[in-house]
Amino acid sequence: MAAPENACIMKEHESLWIFLCILIQLVQGKDSECISSNKCSCYKSNEFEYQCPPGKFKIVLHVIPRQYVKIDCYDLPEYDLSIFPDVDVGDLEYFQMRFCPLPNNSFNPTLDKFNISNIKYMQLEEIRTTTIKTVTKELFNGLSKLEKLSFSLFRIELEDDFLENLPNLIQLYLDNNEIHQLENNMFYYTPRLRILHLSRNLISHQLHLWRNELTSLSKYSFTGLRQLKSLELSSNKINSLDEDTFAELIELVNISLRSNNLNVITSNIFKRNIALEGVRIGNNPNLNLSDYVFANLTNLTNVNIDNSNLESLPQHIFEGSFNILDISIKNNSIKELPENIFKNLEKLKKLNLNGNKISSLPNAIFSSLRSLEELYIGDNNLTEINEKLFKNTANLRILNLRYNNIATIHLNAFIGLRKLLTLDLSYNQYDLKYGDNVEGLNPFSYCEELQRLNLSHNAIDMFPESFMDNKVNLRYFDLDYNKINDLRVASLIKVSTYEVIVYLNNNNISVLDFRDIKIYPIFNPNNYDALHNNDSSTVLYMSQNPISCDCFNFDLIQYVNDKLDPVIKTLVDIRLGNLHCSTPEAFDQILVRDLKPRHITCPLENMGCPKQCGCDFRPYDNCAVVDCSYRNLTNAPVINMTINNVKQVEVNLEGNELENAPYTGLGYDNVTNLFLSNNHIKKLSWIPPKIKVLRLDRNQLTFIESKVLNSLNESTTLQNLTLYQNPWSCGCSTVGLQNYLRNHYKKVNPNEVKCEDDKLLIDRKELCKSHWTIALAIATPILLVVCATAIAVALYFYYQEEIKVWLYAKNLCLWFVTEEELDKDKTYDIFISYSHKDEEFVIQNLLPVLEAGPNPFKICIHVRDWVPGEFIATQVTNSVLDSRRTLVILSESFLESVWGKMEFRTAHTQAINEGRARVIVVKYGQLNEEKLDNELKNVP
Template identity: 30%
Template sequence: MTLQNLTREHFQNLVALRQLDLAGNNMKILNENVFATLTSLNVLNLSHNGIVELFPNQFAKLDKLIILDLSYNSLTYLRPKLFEQTPLLWQLKLKGNQLHDTANIITILKPLNFLHWLDLSDNKLRTIWGKESYANAQVTLAKKLHNSNMPMALDLKESLDYISTLQPNEYDQRKHTWKYINLSRNLLGGFNMDWIFEIGITCPFKINLEQNLITNVYALSNLLNTTNDCEGEIKMTSNHIECDCNLAWIYDYNYRRFFSDLQCKQKSTNLVTNFTQLRRYELCAWQPVQCPRKCVCFTKSKLLHINCTGAQLSAMKELPRPEQVLLTTSLLDISNNRYTVLPLRTTFGYANVSQLYAANNQITNISLLELPTDLTVLDLRNNRLKSLCADFLRVFLNESTKLQSLYLSANPWICDCASHKLLYTVRAHRHRIPDVEQLRCDNKPNVTLLTASLSELCQVEDNVKRYQYIIAAITTAALIIIIFLLIIALFFKYKLQVKIWLYGHKILRCCVREYELDENKMFDAFISYAHQDADFVNHILLPQLEQGEPPFRVCTHERNWLAGAYIPEQIMESVEQSRRTIIVLSQHFIESDWARMEFRTAHQCSLNEGRARIIMIKYGEIINSELLDKELKAYLDMNTYLDWQDARFCDKLRYAMPHKVGRKPNTDMLEVNGRFYVMGQFEMNRLRDENA
């Protein structure tokens, strides 16, 4: 029997077989269904056979396979669906083949959620990056089995225990959680730490990168996933690592513990030095910046991509520099945010951006201080731009040849005479604006920046300005006339109130005389006094006022009030119908409740009108000043008063009275709420006249 021609019939009676070793049999081609009956197989060794190709369904029935050894064969490519039916695979050895397509390796490893041991050493891999990453394919085994209804007859722990009895030299049960990847003896030229976490490798882990062509080890993402408790080891011996800024990130968060054997070559001396003996300042003069929060950073097409789409960042404070990843320029994507302005040119790492994508924001203006000088692509679609400044048009379009693509559609462009520079520049450089035909005038329906007529826009604008000037002049004149008429109407309607306000605020007093304000008042003065001081009022004060020249009309409560009428109402009417209120301030006055009420009424009326209407006369000595109301005491502290013992008392009193006096009506008359109450003989005479 020759093992080069094995078929499924050779294993049809071995359905319970757990381990199969077919190493060193020179089987270059395997039958597609050769393992179809080995449904309980856990370990399969196919090393040292020179196998050149495996069929897509080669391991379709081996859903309990845990260890697969394909070392030292001639494989250059693996079928994408090769391991879809082996979800429990824990150890995969591909050492010593001719594998060179990294994208192919990434694709076939996606279904292997329990893979802890991967040996890719002695191949021809030049990079660890493929066209897509593992990150989006990390699905838990339970979920995968649930979705596919796959029977899970084999317990993983029991299987690992079983393997440890079969291969005690290769398996250590205490370390079955370790992730191990062997990439030694390949053609790798660089290593990116982001790859470890993007493919889902968790602590603890071991990665062997020995004997490659690696010159730089760099990182972009924030590697905080690896805490101080994380166990990990990365072997880098027999490479050509350079000591420069690309290694400065290792000093952050104690990442040096992963590289115990790292050596690098100093550019100045070409001496190989143990990395642990170097300080940060010996490597780099500037501080490397990792990827901004909520952003994704990666390298592609010789560009450092910084993708912050939809990150909703309040501000862009610093960006990673492309020198950190052996590049010279960056691509920054800040689309779908709420930026109203772009970052300043002085932002760390921003000057290296050559492609800037800022679509779907709220940008209203573009300044030269916000744009890197070496831009080749600028995307400003769907913002709030109405125009572009002359400096931007001159520097980035008219004078510069670096800007190759400028996207400006879905902005509310204004087409008028002032935008002639924008219209000219857009038409002159239309070959650099891919969406030029979609630039529409927001103020001109169905008009684009390419079809707008400058002559019509400027002519229309002049006519509009002239028409607006005429309309503004007519509107202003009409408003002035209306306001003037309203003032006249209001003045005649509220003539008295206006005069009182002007007089009280000392405005245009030459045009407003006091007698005009009080021409409807019945009395010149109302005398408020205590009844104990009636002799002084009747024999001294009243004769001075009523018998002098000119005579004044005086109201007193004894003479002009109706007995039995409501006293507070008569107090208020007496004050309001009098041009002055004379207060005879004596000890009896401050002890009288009614007298104090008369003062408060007069004081309040004076405050309301903003005019001095109270004449205070001190009569006799104030023995007990503690009885003074706060309001009355405050008034005395802030105003002067007359002393009846003053030699010039009469002259001062008459000067304080109203100066213009007309005819003298009956002084016995007082109007209370539209009714006249009279006293004595006059009342009887009026009643007779009415009855007659």
């Protein structure tokens, strides 16, 4: 220790003398001198040394102003700033304190005492004691410029924000402190941190160092952390790892190095981490993996190396790690994989290869993966799936092949995937074609457990007819954005007990074929109860298709308007949404759901259609339509068309230059609707014998010949006649027309037919007054009474049964009618209504009794007496009406039968209308009376 050099003699007033000595030295320009006092002894060599207090010192300071301060403590029980010397050292590069207790609150008073404003490096060391100290952010107040902090040999607990006042910290050494854990956000306030040492602590579970600026690690970073289980190093800037970086972490279970700048992971880096279960090294953009890097880690279960621009993987990378369950290598640049890379990974359940550049896979690459359940190979360059690739993956549940260039799939490619639940082949070039000899077959036939199949965005032009035949668990089938042209609706009938969603949006579908599905209920009569009781159906979505709104889709328009058998909608529920008509041009952009069956027509070509006209067929009323309107015709064209199975012919000649209406010999004999409005017709000499609608308005007619009026009067088919806006002459020749208007006001509106001269209504104007007028006035009431009487008698004899039923129901004139008379024309005595599940009871027990004996009953049952092919609803109504009584076999099965309930309601309604008991209910078996509706409860 240096001898004291007393530049000034200590006097009684020591402080004053010290000040004077320093002032003298400054004035003389000499170096700072060491000044001793009764507080501290001072010695000077190449540095100042202060011993406080003199003799039995408790602290020793080594000082070089503006360079460093080093403080050693000896048996100092607590931090006492009063025993420190008064030394002005200014800004420092280095501040060290060893074996000293930490300040109670902050280093700020210490900094003020030595006039320190900035420190670059602070080192704190203490011999461990039994006292655990809590380090808070207040301890480092005033140290915002600090770049390096070393904190060791303490027993400490760290607050989450203990680094908040050290924003410029670059290096942090926390070695040998018995730290038990670090919180996730502990380094949030140190964005410049590059080096962190945590060796020789007691961190035994999780160490999270994500989102820092760490650039390198070595084995010294974690020395002593032998009990560490989880290490999170994501989102740093680590670019290199020594081969023995993790060598001492022998109990490490999970490690994450995601989102760094790692270049090479060497083969032996995890060699000593035999407890390792999970490794995540994704998002390292320049990563290279050495062979055997994950080898022989028998506890390893999860490996993630996503998004790292890997171009290849070595063959033995997973060798010996036979307990791996999940491997993810997605979003790299791998073009091919070694055939044996997954060899012996028999426990692997999930493998993700999405987002690479793989164009082909070795046939045996998955042969060891017998436990594989999820396989993702989407977004690659695969072009073909052969019959060997998935031969040994019998436990596969999910297979994702979307976003490839797959054009060919062998028919046996999925033959072993009988447990497959989800298959995604969307965004490929697959066309589902296998040649004429295997029409109707598809590679999905073997996937009996399939629930979801996505074939959207491919090149399929035909719906796979037999696809739904064995898919008892199917729920979702996507064929959006393909090239499917026509669709047979019956091919959508499912066997699945679930609702099946089928997407056919954005295809080329122009026609939906309902032919087979319309006859389905007829050929499956035993299933009609099941069909109606099944709440689930195939739900079809098919927007954005070029639908033809013509007679080829007449069934579709009938379906939309509920004109088909209701059973069909229980089989297939078609959701058209905003589907528009594509053709014909007249319906362009019209919503299909807005069309009615009467709007639909189809062109009739090569049927003898007049050259000047257009000819169509309207299936709604089975009518041939000849449209010759507004063609500047001066003569009615000849209609010489041969059309089979057409019940009506409609000819439209409106808006032409005709002066004569069509006459006999022009082929109009079968015309039922004739439109002649807005012409120049002056003469009407004939009307078609089958005419129903005749429009003659807005012409030049002045009268109608008597023979034509006779034809009009005698016509039994005419329903509507228009005669307005014609220049009618109101003389005696018009009497016949006037009488016709008065007698047929329901066929022709007399309020529209006016005289040309005075614009009076013809039916109200007095024409040709004579004695016959008086006679007619007298005779008319008498004639009306006679006619009314005759009509009443005729109506009674024609409708006597209905009249007697009504009287009986209203309890009127009961002397006039008996119940036997009401039922005398009934075909059957009893109609038995029952569920098909109770058929054995009815056939074997009930019928033999009712149809035997001296007075046998005539029985109607649907299994024997219904006509095949007739609509079920029609046959239900006819059976009830043709029977004197309806016998209901009321059972649990009957309550679940939609058609049984319909049969009951029909009979019950008839009984109510007639005011007498028509329904007999027989309870069969155990019955849950809570299921009975009010109608059944009220039946006596």
